[in-house]
Amino acid sequence: MIKAILIFNNHGKPRLSKFYEHYSEDTEQQIIRETFHLVSKRDENVCNFLEGGLLIGGSDNKLIYRHYATLYFVFCVDSSESELGILDLIQVFVETLDKCFENVCELDLIFHVDKVHNILAEMVMGGMVLETNMNEIITQIDAQNKMEKSETFIFQSPRQDR
């Protein structure tokens, strides 16, 4: 099971956090910091797996991560997941984001955090993988966007929007 999915940048600023087990808000923030601390001090080209921090369950859990340009994508998983499989899943996630946002960059994640959550929700649900087929995921997202467009078109009035 996937316990948490975290995205943060090179300075440790969280860009997305999704926990599939209940933690208090404080603990969640601590987990993010702890994870950043563990991951960021590692060299490039070392392996992509390491034992989880204490807050998220210690050595029973693994952190599986990839570092893309300015962002770290970290999945915290228990022993029932295949490490390489999760690595592929991160890749699918990133490729999907890339298709949805056209050359995704950190700013896209900042300004469209709800979209990122939606895309993630098409892949992972309650900590288990829902769909791995990128085209299927994008089809779903497209359909949502169409609905959204039609609604925005009708309802959004051109007034000052603050």
Add this chain to the structure above:
Amino acid sequence: MPAVSKGDGMRGLAVFISDIRNCKSKEAEIKRINKELANIRSKFKGDKALDGYSKKKYVCKLLFIFLLGHDIDFGHMEAVNLLSSNKYTEKQIGYLFISVLVNSNSELIRLINNAIKNDLSSRNPTFMCLALHCIANVGSREMAEAFAGEIPRILVAGDTMDSVKQSAALCLLRLYKTSPDLVLMGEWTSRVVHLLNDQHMGVVTAAISLITCLSQKNPDEFKTCVSLAVSRLSRIVSSASTDLQDYTYYFVPAPWLSCKLLRLLQCYPPPEDGAVKGRLVECLETILNKAQEPPKSKKVQHSNAKNAILFEAIALIIHYDSEPNLLVRACNQLGQFLQHRETNLRYLALESMCTLASSEFSHEAVKTHIETVINALKTERDVSVRQRAADLLYAMCDRSNAKQIVAEMLSYLETADYSIREEMVLKVAILAEKYAVDYSWYVDTILNLIRIAGDYVSEEVWYRVIQIVINRDDVQGYAAKTVFEALQAPACHENMVKVGGYILGEFGNLIAGDPRSSPLVQFNLLHSKFHLCSVPTRALLLSAYIKFINLFPETKSTIQEVLRSDSQIRNSDVELQQRAVEYLKLSSIASTDVLATVLEEMPPFPERESSILAKLKKKKGPGAVSVSELEEGKREGGELNGGGDRGDSSAISTPSPSADLLGLRSAAPVGSAAPSAGSLLVDVFSESGPAAPAAVNDDGFLRDLEPPTESSDSLLADPPPAAAPAAVVSEDPAPPLPESDELLNKFVCKNNGVLFENQLLQIGIKSEYRQNLGRMYLFYGNKTSVQFVSFSTTVTCPGELHVQLNVQTKPVEPLVEGGAQVQQVINIECLSDFSDAPLLNIKFRYGGALQNLTLKLPVTINKFFQPTEMASHDFFQRWKQLSQPQQESQKIFKASHAMDTEVIKAKLLGLGTALLEKVDPNPENYVCAGVIQTKAQQVGCLLRLEPNAQAQMYRLTLRCSKDTVSKRLCDLLAEQF
């Protein structure tokens, strides 16, 4: 076209985010956020009704603020309102907010549940998916109660869209994980298994996670999934890389699903059906063959996906542990990976080999890679890889390579990362002991360990070396000589002083013949360390000194001098002062004979499981070391310590004798003494020697050490094992404990609690009842640190009870690890009314002695009550209708508890009836009504309880439509007040 168009988002949100990003300092950011929070708050509180769009925008801002790590304590209601919007975007933001921010906020959950219910029945697949996602994200018990029945229907309904099916499968999985008792198996179960055949790969992907989890819990009911999984896997493995279209990932067909299928198969033993097994072996061979083929792409994703399947296949081969041919191929494949340039593969290969090393077929094959692994330990740049290498060395260690491996691990320790030093120390200590051929090597190794990594040497480790030295007289002289030499070093670790003090105090005489280590030299050496040590070590040294006086009368005056000095006899530490005073007195008044008796050499320790092993297990978490560890012990233990029964399966479970020079935990001399800083006194003076019951203390490793013989006040029904050898104790279920009726009465008005507890075992109960059905969870907790073996429980319905109650149980695991708890579920169906209670018999062996006890299971007729509310008029009308004499049962009895209104009410409610207010004309009285549900019939019951505070008496009257029920309820209740 990009799927997300960037221009048409919410402008206000974008502006806010930009503002935050432009903040130069943390303070400025907080200020901006607080301003925004105030703005949103006023908007939400304002008189003007907000339109959906604004609500959505503000909720989105709150989400963003939350993500930045700020608490959000409002906006939940607005989010819930968005749920019932019929616009997709608004609904979706509402659900997102709830999923991220609401965990189980009880006030809102009902509103949320309502919205979800509407969306689930909307037949709009997008809305249904949103709702299912929300359930899966929150996963609270209330949600499980509301939807656990509905979701299986959605999952298996013929007309459900694929995307909804996917979501429903994972949603159900989540509910099953959080509230397994609410997800009832049923007709849908078999249809879920057949989802493995579904056309849509996404459905299979989602369903397989559900099936894997369900199979782990109910292997028998889901057995059919094995053949389905094998045929699905076979179809994927044999397909060309283009067959599966979108599910082909970098030229690898459906890698994720393949991994999951291989994982599912790991829940089961190898298939029995020859054809299925043949097909599976073929698949595994194909996967191994593909690893040797040239890659179809240079991309790392291609090799990742391919190897993900390969590693899972190898894990399955190791799990089956029955195909030598495949095991050797797997081992060779991993061997290749050990030298691969991809760090990830080296890491995973080391990890898989660790499990492979414990297989009999491949242990030897794994050993051939020792040089590579040692090299990895020395040269890998990445600490996580080095750690795996250390784990593997530990796993592949046996008699033939122990010296080499221990030496390598010791030298690694000098530079090892701090985070893993303690674990490494434990591992070295265990290996050194387990594979010691001559004990001088063992002593050298442990002393080296203290020298190199003294700070990480836990108490267990140095206790252990002392235990071993005391038990083996061939090593005592060597040990004394070696510690003496080690103590010569100008700076030596305090742990070394402890070991030195203890060993010289016991065996210093063995080296006293050499003038270089004459008694006085020994004493001066020890005493030169005294002032640098902590209080517990000083206490230990004082005990060593008094032992010196006994061993070497010529040191008496010198030592008395030391004891008499102000720094000892007036020490501000009470323990040290007391020792100094008592030892001084003892040495001056006791005759040599008395002294010799009191300070006699420690007798050998009884042999038990190694406390170090227990510590490592605890450190790694249960299960991490256990099985392979125990098997190791089984395989190797016998030879070393002459225990004899090697390979005997019983050796796994009995704490003696084979694994076990590895093992004294309880009566360790220092162990029994260790509780407070200095009760070493206890063992020095203890007349009965180390076999005396250890003082119970806070330290988990030393606690509950007493063998059952000593539990004189044990509640166990059968005679203590010491009095009757295990073989003689009857295997027949013991008669119920005398107090079992009393225990039963405790549970008449409550459903949860501790049913029984003695020194070994605790039994907790949780139960719930609905209509005429009940489910009871029994939790058996092993309070000791030694495992229970042959643990079994049986529930019987004596006499006519077996036609009145239908009780079903599943057998529990026969092994209960020390400190562990096992759960057993009992399903109960009430067929007709009954008076007796089912009997629960528990049998297990603890330290070889059979424990056998019988309790009454607290299932009483009132558990099947359905409360009935009724007005005063109705109550008395029915009361009159039940006027035949045998329908009434009455008791007048003295109050045995204080007559507290609230307590009485709570008890009556706990009984399961409805407590009717304002029915009885006398407000002091209590009346209740309920219907008892049995399969055969329903029994209406009315109850009236009249307290008399002055006389401290109650009159209890029951009228039921069935006479036996009146009587039984009356009997049960009379004990409660």
